[in-house]
Amino acid sequence: MQKKDSKKKSKGGLKDADLIAMYRFMVLTREFEMRVAQIYSQKGLPELPHSCIGEEAIGVGSCYGLRKDDYVLPSLRGRSVILTKGVSPSILMAGIYGKVTGPSKGKWTAHHMGDFENGILAGSLIIGSQFPIAVGAGLAFKVKKTDQVCLCYFGDGASNRGDFHEGLNLAAILKLPVIFICENNLYAIDMHVERSMLIKDIALRAQGYGMPGKTIDGNDVLKVYHTVQEAVERARRGEGPTLIECKTYRLRPHCERYQEDRPKEELEYWWGQCPLKRFKECLFHRKILDNTKKQQIEAEVKEEMNRAVKFAEESPFPQPEEIFEDVYTHGVIKEGRLCVR
Amino acid sequence: MREITFREAIREALIEEMERDPTVFILGESVAERGGVYQVTKGILDRFGKDRIIEMPISESGFVGAGVGAALLGTRPVVDLMFDDFLPLAMDHIVNHAAKMRYMYGGKASVPMVIRTFFGAGGSWGCSHSQSLEAWFVHCPGLKVVMPSTPADAKGLLKSAIRDDDPVLFFEHRLLYAMQGEIPEGEYTIPLGQADVKRKGRDVTVVATAMMVYKALEASVELSKEDIEIEVIDPRSLVPLDCETLMDSVKKTGRLLIVHEACKTGGIGGEIAAIAAKEAFGYLDAPIERIGAPDIPVPFSPPLENYYLPKKEDIVATVRRMLS
Numbered sequence: 001m002q003k004k005d006s007k008k009k010s011k012g013g014l015k016d017a018d019l020i021a022m023y024r025f026m027v028l029t030r031e032f033e034m035r036v037a038q039i040y041s042q043k044g045l046p047e048l049p050h051s052c053i054g055e056e057a058i059g060v061g062s063c064y065g066l067r068k069d070d071y072v073l074p075s076l077r078g079r080s081v082i083l084t085k086g087v088s089p090s091i092l093m094a095g096i097y098g099k100v101t102g103p104s105k106g107k108w109t110a111h112h113m114g115d116f117e118n119g120i121l122a123g124s125l126i127i128g129s130q131f132p133i134a135v136g137a138g139l140a141f142k143v144k145k146t147d148q149v150c151l152c153y154f155g156d157g158a159s160n161r162g163d164f165h166e167g168l169n170l171a172a173i174l175k176l177p178v179i180f181i182c183e184n185n186l187y188a189i190d191m192h193v194e195r196s197m198l199i200k201d202i203a204l205r206a207q208g209y210g211m212p213g214k215t216i217d218g219n220d221v222l223k224v225y226h227t228v229q230e231a232v233e234r235a236r237r238g239e240g241p242t243l244i245e246c247k248t249y250r251l252r253p254h255c256e257r258y259q260e261d262r263p264k265e266e267l268e269y270w271w272g273q274c275p276l277k278r279f280k281e282c283l284f285h286r287k288i289l290d291n292t293k294k295q296q297i298e299a300e301v302k303e304e305m306n307r308a309v310k311f312a313e314e315s316p317f318p319q320p321e322e323i324f325e326d327v328y329t330h331g332v333i334k335e336g337r338l339c340v341r
Numbered sequence: 342m343r344e345i346t347f348r349e350a351i352r353e354a355l356i357e358e359m360e361r362d363p364t365v366f367i368l369g370e371s372v373a374e375r376g377g378v379y380q381v382t383k384g385i386l387d388r389f390g391k392d393r394i395i396e397m398p399i400s401e402s403g404f405v406g407a408g409v410g411a412a413l414l415g416t417r418p419v420v421d422l423m424f425d426d427f428l429p430l431a432m433d434h435i436v437n438h439a440a441k442m443r444y445m446y447g448g449k450a451s452v453p454m455v456i457r458t459f460f461g462a463g464g465s466w467g468c469s470h471s472q473s474l475e476a477w478f479v480h481c482p483g484l485k486v487v488m489p490s491t492p493a494d495a496k497g498l499l500k501s502a503i504r505d506d507d508p509v510l511f512f513e514h515r516l517l518y519a520m521q522g523e524i525p526e527g528e529y530t531i532p533l534g535q536a537d538v539k540r541k542g543r544d545v546t547v548v549a550t551a552m553m554v555y556k557a558l559e560a561s562v563e564l565s566k567e568d569i570e571i572e573v574i575d576p577r578s579l580v581p582l583d584c585e586t587l588m589d590s591v592k593k594t595g596r597l598l599i600v601h602e603a604c605k606t607g608g609i610g611g612e613i614a615a616i617a618a619k620e621a622f623g624y625l626d627a628p629i630e631r632i633g634a635p636d637i638p639v640p641f642s643p644p645l646e647n648y649y650l651p652k653k654e655d656i657v658a659t660v661r662r663m664l665s
Contacts, residue, residue, distance in 0.1 A: 071414070104447035114446045121413065122445045124437045132403045132434060136410020136418075143366055143392065143416050163433075166403025173398065326448030327483055329506035331534075331581060338485075340534040340581045 014225070016288050022064050022221060023283060024297050026276050029056045029080040031301050032089055033252075035309060036096060040256050046098035047109050052077040054219075054251030057275035058183050060084050061224025062151055066119070066232070069146075073121040073134045075153040075183055076111065077250065086118040089308040099315035106318040107326060121150070128158035131167025131180070138176030138241075149177040149235045151228070157188025159202050168243065172209040177235035179228060182245040183218065187262070189254045206243035218246025219275040222282070249273065343526065348518040350492035351381050351457075354499035355419065357528070359389055362417060365503060367394040368404050369421025378423055379459065379518045405431035405456065409438045409508075412454040417503060425460035425512060426469045428477070439508035440483030451506040455499070459515040461552060461602055462646055468638035471646075473603035475550075478510045479579050479612065485533055486579040488512040490554040492522035494577055497531030505533065514551040514602075534581035538590070542570035545596040545660050548587060548613055549573060553600040553632075553651060560656035571598075571660055579609050587613065588620045595626035596663050600656060605633030627663045632656060 014022075033051045040049050052059065059080025063072060066085070074081040082092060087103070095102030095110025103113040114122025121137060123130055134152030141148045158164060159182060171178045182202050186193050199205070206213025212231075216223050224246060231242035249270035253260045283289035324333040331340040345353070359365045367382060373396045376383030385394050397404040401422065408418040422428065428435065439452045462471035478486050485507055489495040495513065502509040539554055540561050549557040557573045564571055572590050576582055591597045597617050599610035610631040617629055632651045640646050 102447075104445060107447050108445040112445070114442075114450060116446075116449060121410070122442065122450070124441070124445070126433055126437050129406065129433050129437065132406020133410040133413075133438060135403065136407035136412070137414050138410075139395075139407050139418075140411040140414035140416045143364065143411065144414075163402055163406065166400040167406070169398065170400060170403045170407060174395070326444050326446075328485075329443070329451050338534075338581045339584075340532070341583075341585060 014222070018064070019283060019288050020293070022060050022225070023279055023289065024301065025060045025064065025080070025084045026056045026221065026279060027297055028089065028301050028304065029060065029083050030276055031305050032083065032092070033079060035305050037252065037256055039309070045096055047096045047111060049096075049256045050076050050111055050254065051250070051252040051256065052079045054270060054274065055183055055185060055248045056080040057221035057224055057279065058181065058218050058246045058248060061221040062181055062228040064225060065229055066151070067148070069119060070148050071119045071121055071137050071150040073130045073137070073150065073152045074112070074123060075130070075155055075158070076123065076125065076127065077155070077183065078111065078123070078153060081153060082113065082120060085120055087113070087115055087120065089304060090311040093308040093312040094315050097312040097315070098317065099312060100318040101311070101315040105322065128154065128161030128163050130154060130158075131163045132170070134178050135167050135170045135176060138171060138178040139174065141177055142174070147177070147236045149179060149232050151179045151181055153181045153183060155188060156182065156184040156186065156193045156202060157191070157196065159205065160196055168205075168209045168211070168241070171241040172211045175238060175240035178241045179231045179235060180241060180243045181228070182243065183248055184245050185248050185250045187250070187254070190260065201245060203243055203245040211241050211243060213243040213245070215245045215247065218248035219273050219278060221275060221279050342523040344521050345492055345524050346518065347492045347495055347513070347520045347522065348379060348381050350496040350522075350524060351499055351513065352383070352385070354496045354503070355382065355385060356388065358500055358503040359385070359393060364416040365419065366392070366416065367419045367421060368397055368408055370397050370399060370423060372396060372421045377421060379515065381518070382421065401427045401430040402434060406434040406438065408454045408456070409434050409442065409452055412452045412508070413442060413450055417453045419455045419457060419503060422456055422458040424470050425458040425474050426472050428458060428474055435478070435484070435508070435510070436481050440481050443507070444483065452508045453506045455502045455509045455511055457511045457513065459513045461514040461516060462639045462650060463516050465641055465643055465646060467641045471639040473601065475510070475512050475579060476603055476608050479609055483508070484580060485509040486512070487533060487577065488550050488579060489577055490517065490551050490575050492520065493524045494531060494537065494575070496524060497529055498533065498577060500530045501533055504530070509533070512551070516552055531577070533578040534583050536574050536576045536583035536586040538572060538574050538586070540571070540573040542572035542594070544569050544594055545571045545598055545663055546587070546590040546594045547571045547573050547598045547600060547656065547660070548576060549600040550575065550579075550609070551602065553602055556651065556653045557600055557656055559653040560660065563653070563657050564660055569660060569664060582613075584616055584620065588617065591617050591621040592624040595624050597621075597625070598630045598632065598656070598659055598663065600632040600651060602651060603633055604636045605631055606636050608633050630659050630663060632659060
């Protein structure tokens, strides 16, 4: 999402209208995820939701200010990334329902959707496989001599995969415009990060590749924005990749329906750190937001989400015979196999 | 007609396509200064510079995955993977990404990437440097699989593979690199999915790939002395597979033998046999036969490796049996 053209300037190049727009994206993501969880528990959905509630600041802060032609490769908890990058909630919701109006016409789950118009690369559900693909995006920008960047998102668990090592090292030696954004929410499903690695900060791993590594408060949307923008500018100048570790916490289970036993006190602490609540307080304090404006935004978002759910529910499913389309660019699948004659 | 080696044919295809399209570039280990293990890419660095032939560290998963990402965003990477035994290291990016991206984007993406890789036994390279793994990829929808046997085919097929908008696995038998062959003058391509009849015959259809095409041709000379004329067909691409040319021949000869260097169980031979058993059932005068390596790792010591590999004598004996 590109920045607003409002006259009222705030610190760091963000105007008041930008801050309100960012707040709106956070409210939208929260409302979107709450609706999905609610519909899922009431009547089920084809997609098993992996909610990003509690982590919204990372997607909003990192994508706000990107250009439309910049790319992102979200993690499995990427709804705030996808919405902030400009995908319509209706299309995204239709994807979750498996409808033909969704991003892939029902061929692939929407929480790993790809969309060239909005600069989103599809993920594959193979945790930690995204690093080399994002490096390839950076390589394409280099070969085509553009100044685009690619943001690659991943969790603490993914940083233990071999592809993390291969991908970050390649990006570093080739000086590619890729920003690696770790959403460290402390858990890889059930495994606490203290059990999966012996270092305190994942950003330390950047040293092993000779790239800058930063650990920041991932629930502070403005901190995320400024840190990512700095890395983006560096990448556009041709100075290479950066690893940014955002400390955060998911306020829902790994996925809906998943029984878990994280400590109650831990959850309570992190509800106190809720990024939406903190940003609201910050904007109230700076007198950019008041109750009237807040309620107006919430009402607009609710209305937008009503339209999205209605669109998804009323959209048709794809036809069964459409399974044969979109496998190869030419030829047809005949008798179950590719035929080019 | 000119005569050039298989190696030179591949190199010519790469150079012509790199000249034609600035988005074509090469990625791989030891490809630039050294020109690859078998000097296939020798001279390309001087001609195109280091931004078009990019040297990679030992990170097969990393750079095959990078090839997928680069292909998604409008370039045409040709990934040089050296030994096909390295394919397992990059399997996630080939099977879960390259093959499926178009589907995952609902048809709005394509992955115009070629993975060139050499394969095959015969030089005591040992069991993790000698395999024939093509059938693994035939079993993965979304990929195309090419396996040429002559310099002319290699050049024309590689040019088509680079221009193809889908991911292509391009298997080159390493013992073919030094082989000479006639090559057409000027620009030409060979479409994927067209088998080539390497020798016409009336008695038995022998479908063979890569080195086995030559074993079959050697066998044909011997069998010819006994007035047995085999028809040797090279499918050239396994996906897409030119079933029509293969089945037309089987319907004519009434007998089918498939020969590949890969081990027999789960090999492409079984698939071709199953297709023939259905499509040409009424025409068959003998059971369909297959020749492939046994289901064991490729052995190291020369006499062991020689014993392991399918040979001309196996083809001669099998054909005689099919006609007896």
